[in-house]
Amino acid sequence: MSGPMxxxxxxxxxIRSERGTAQILQDVSFAxxxxxxMGIVGESGCGKSTLxxxxxGIMPKGAETPRGAILFDGQDILTDRAASARGRIGFxxxxxxxxxxxxxxxxxxxxEIMRRHAPGSRADHKRKIxxxxxxxxxxxxxGALRKYPHQFSGGQRQRLLIAAALACDPALVVADEPTTALxxxxxxxxxxxxxxxxxxxxxxxxFVTHDFGVLASVCESVTVLYAGxxxxxxxxxxxxxxxxxxxxxMLLACHPDRSAxxxxxxxxxxxxxxxxxxxxxxxxxxxxxxxxxxxPPPLVALPGGRAxxxxxxxxxxxxxxxx
Ligand SMILES: Nc1ncnc2c1ncn2[C@@H]1O[C@H](COP(=O)(O)OP(=O)(O)OP(=O)(O)O)[C@@H](O)[C@H]1O
Numbered sequence: 001m002s003g004p005m006x007x008x009x010x011x012x013x014x015i016r017s018e019r020g021t022a023q024i025l026q027d028v029s030f031a032x033x034x035x036x037x038m039g040i041v042g043e044s045g046c047g048k049s050t051l052x053x054x055x056x057g058i059m060p061k062g063a064e065t066p067r068g069a070i071l072f073d074g075q076d077i078l079t080d081r082a083a084s085a086r087g088r089i090g091f092x093x094x095x096x097x098x099x100x101x102x103x104x105x106x107x108x109x110x111x112e113i114m115r116r117h118a119p120g121s122r123a124d125h126k127r128k129i130x131x132x133x134x135x136x137x138x139x140x141x142x143g144a145l146r147k148y149p150h151q152f153s154g155g156q157r158q159r160l161l162i163a164a165a166l167a168c169d170p171a172l173v174v175a176d177e178p179t180t181a182l183x184x185x186x187x188x189x190x191x192x193x194x195x196x197x198x199x200x201x202x203x204x205x206x207f208v209t210h211d212f213g214v215l216a217s218v219c220e221s222v223t224v225l226y227a228g229x230x231x232x233x234x235x236x237x238x239x240x241x242x243x244x245x246x247x248x249x250m251l252l253a254c255h256p257d258r259s260a261x262x263x264x265x266x267x268x269x270x271x272x273x274x275x276x277x278x279x280x281x282x283x284x285x286x287x288x289x290x291x292x293x294x295x296p297p298p299l300v301a302l303p304g305g306r307a308x309x310x311x312x313x314x315x316x317x318x319x320x321x322x323x
Contacts, residue, residue, distance in 0.1 A: 003074055004031040005172055005204035006055070011068035011078075013050055013228075015060060015272075022272035024050045025228045028068070029299070032172070032221075037198060037205040039219035039236065041212070043251070045269040047228040048208045052174050054078070055206070056091055073171060087117030087168030092175040092194075096157035096182075100149040107145030110164045117168045125167075132163040136193060155186035162194065172204045179214065191217055212255050216240060221305075224248045227270055227280035230299055234306030244302070244313040246321075247281045254322050263322035279310070286321040287312055 013025040025047045032038045040048050053059055054066055057077065070078045072089065093099040101109060107129055114125040126145065133141035136159040138152075149157060158178060165173055175194070179187040195218060198205050209215050215222055216236055223233040224245065232245040243249045250265045267284040270276055276283050282292035289312060299309045 005034045007031040007071040009069040011066060013054055013066045014064045016062045020273040023275050024272050028230055030223045030233055032204045035202045035204060037219045039215040039222040040208045041215060041222060042225035043269050046225040052176055055174055088171050090165030090170035090173040092161055092165045092178045094177045094180055096154055096161055099161055102149050106147050106160055110167050113164060114167050132166055136163045154182055158190050174206045176208045227275060229280055230309060232308045238304055244308040245310045246285050246287055249317055250321055286318050287315045
């Protein structure tokens with residue numbers, strides 16, 4: 001089969017809550033080629049986790065049926081989470097401390113996933129787990145099967161979770177800020193491991209991060225989300241070197257790696273129950289014009305595989321754009 005490994009098309013997600021209907025994602029589209037790596041960036045509350053949950057088919061209570069399409073290997077898993085998709089999307093969660101059940105042995109937790117989604121006997125599965133533990137460089141792979149989560153360090157637990165994500169031979173791995181809870185050295189090791197496994201196994205990767213350094217080291221392309229809409233998308237290097245959307249430009253300008261002072265984008269991400277009309281960034285945008293408040297700007301393709309949802313992207317930002 002050819003075509004992208006994952007194609008998200010016009011995805012809308014709404015959740016009903018006591019405070020009204022939250023419009024979490026609106027018209028989100030992007031594609032990850034086979035073997036491609038895509039990062040999702042955006043401030044807290046922009047909808048990154050909801051996007052991952054939609055792909056994994058684990059919507060929260062109150063969620064309306066999402067609109068649009070999520071094509072995994074050509075199949076719309078939004079309308080038909082076919083058996084063929086189960087287990088073929090591996091998930092690496094954010095927090096290795098919270099993501100393992102403390103009362104079950106490491107091996108048993110992964111065996112349970114394999115029992116539900118992978119062919120083969122229990123003995124086959126055990127052999128495969130030991131191989132995976134070796135691949136993620138856990139010390140004493142055989143012994144690790146019988147250990148409980150508290151007997152591993154944070155970095156080792158993240159290796160365990162990567163092994164779990166690979167247990168059913170996924171074609172796509174979805175990772176939600178998998179190194180945020182780790183110290184800098186361990187973070188580097190885990191990122192190097194992920195990069196190697198993705199390359200060796202020809203996996204596609206969707207990687208949520210708020211860290212542009214991590215993004216640059218892992219992802220070939222990036223989609224920038226703002227308040228549930230795509231602000232900009234394109235090859236990572238080009239977006240980082242020459243951001244177009246005012247949101248991306250400001251986000252990069254105030255990133256700790258690039259700026260010594262503690263300035264930030266004035267204002268906050270709007271609540272999902274109170275999205276502004278037009279461009280959702282316009283209330284915080286220093287180059288907004290009256291037309292920005294009327295209709296949401298479409299994502300317009302630019303040369304080099306890039307696209308931006310701002311008709312004024314060529315307007316320079318004022319010197320004092322950051323607060
Ligand atoms: N179950 C829910 N009910 C109502 N609103 C929700 C629900 N889950 C998320 N939201 C809202 O949707 C928006 C996006 O949340 P989401 O967790 O997807 O963002 P995020 O970019 O992953 O944030 P973070 O980086 O902090 O994890 C936020 O405004 C959040 O308050």
